[in-house]
Amino acid sequence: MDVTSQDFHRLLPSILGAIADAQFVAVDLEFSGISNQQKSRTRPPRQNASGKVSLQSRYEEERSAAERYQVLQMGITCVGESLERGVYVLRPYNINLNPFPDENMNIQRDVTLQGRAMQFLYRHNFRIEDSFPSGVHYLSRAEEAEERQAEAQLRARNVGPIVQLKEDDTSSLEFMDRVRQEVMAWKSQPVIKPDFLNIAPIGHNQPSYLDRGLNSFQRLLVHQYIRTEHPDLTTSTRQGFIQIRNNDKERQDAERQYQNKTFEDRISRQVGLRWLIEAMNGGDLSALDPESFIPADEANRNAITTKFNDVRSRLKGNSTVLVGHNLFLDLIYLYACFFGPLPDKVEDFQRIIHDLFPRIIDSKYLATHNNPDVAAFNLEQLDRMLDQQAQPVIEIHPGHTKYVTASGPAHEAGFDSLMTARLLIRSSVKLETIGQYVEELPSPTNSEFYTPPEGEGDDLIDFKEIPEQLAVIDRTSSESSSRPSSGVATSRTTFSHMTRFDLLGDLSDEIDPFTLQPKISFPEIQLKRDAECKIDNETGRRLPAWDSDFWKVYGNKLRVNGTMEGVCNLGSWPQ
DSSP, rough: EEEEEEETTHHHHHHHHHHHHEEEEEEEESSSSSOOOHHHSSSOOOTTSSSSOOHHHHHHHHHHHHHHSSSEEEEEEEEEEEEEEEEEEEEEEEEEEEOOOOTTTOOOOOOOOHHHOOOOOOTTTOOOGGHHHBBBBBOOOHHHHHHHHHHHHHHHHGSSSSOOTTOOHHHHHHHHHHHHHHHHHHTTSOOOOSEEEEOOOOOSSSSSSOOOOSOHHHHHHHHHHHHHHTHHHHHHHOOOEEEEEEEEEHHHHHHHHHHHHHHHHHHHHHBBTHHHHHHHOOOOOOOOGGTTTTTTTTTTTHHHHHHHHHHHHHHHTTOOOOESHHHHHHHHHHHHTTTTTOOOOOHHHHHHHHHOOSEEEHHHHHHHTTTTGGOOOOOHHHHTTTTTTTOOOEOOOOTOOTTSSSSTTTTTTHHHHHHHHHHHHHHHHHHHHTTOOOOOOOOSSSOOOOOOOOOSSSOOOOOOOOGGGGGSSSSSSSOOEEEEEEESSOOOOOOOOOOSTOOOOOOOGGGGGGTTEOOOOSOOOOOOOGGGGOOOOOOOOOOOOOSSHHHHHHHEEEEEEBBSEEEOOOOOOOO
């Protein structure tokens, strides 16, 4: 499903509901540019005899690129499980981003387009011009803090230090003499009419007047004069002039409340796409006002608000399992785009990401762990390898019809996130079914984030071979296929994502985004998260349980090819 700026806020409640119901969320990003490793390595390299660089060196390269280039497109696929029907249900979304902040915001961004990256995206039918009218706005946590600080400074201008005029500043002295005379004349009237006084340049009401009104210094002087010498009066800035009124506390409170609400509404809408990231992160969505997406003529406002509050409470403090393919690069860009400046050291980056998303799975690592034969295959090739695997059964939600065909638009973020989700489901079930996973290598240091080089000599996995238990669809039989015992309790799983340069409208008529229920008729889909699911996995058709030993081996590890370590370890897998 394509999500544009025109329908993002209308669809926001249903997307948040899909995230809340998801077993895991697969993500993919497309960028306006990536690092040029050949060029960057003309500096003194930190590499071994084989030409591989250190993880720190690769991180610095990608961090530098993420600070320069932008995320242009984001794909997310929310994966739930229909327990009654025994299938995984995928809800893919494809979202273009508008890299330019709203013109009413104080923040500024430099937008850089890399020729090689844009040619790549153009060949895959991405059009940068679509990002401007239909791209969804976003605001990082750091940018939001910057905007709030700028607003606070703007409101505090009236309580700054006293400006003393110099004797030779005759124009300002003459201006203030006139202001004093006008204010005193207005206050001395027996009956003040009108109930306000406008301070504007001399001759501003003449047809020949062409100036823009009071300049910023003149406005500052007027505010300062009224504040210090007439505390019974209040000032407000208007277009080209200052308006003075009697100090009415009720009116001031009402105006302050209006200013606060206007500012918070503007911030909420500009945060935009980051609301989805905060939802995946288990962040606080209390600042997201339902009034921002409920139509003015909506009759069921109370029911919609109640439903949204339930979704919001389920998301808070409950971070999703985040899945991606070749995820190291995407996480760097995702953090720079939606959170703030990246740290200098890769160890600090690992800790920050682990705190934000305690459970992360890189489908590239899953596919290549002890399996070097598939290391060079891209996401689309890996997806095709497992396409004949009939179990588990995977369906696309009937409200998301864009990618129902077997081959979708490769390198479109939404479709790539869908392929990542499929790859994660099929490969993890396959590996767990045949019992092909090994214990973690012991760490020679006390650091939880130590990333040792991968060992050799373990049994290799044939990624193309489909286990017999998973080769045939049988939705009616209650008998369970036997499978090798792994000593692991299983029930359900997580994750998915995308590749490196693989980075770079259907629901509107079929789903009511406010009730979060389908308008069309199709078999009932009840989606539950792990904690609510009690069915065992003896059929070998479900993801391994999140608390199983399986994810201690495959979880929180990112494949980073071309580095001496080969893996970026994000920390221990939570139980």
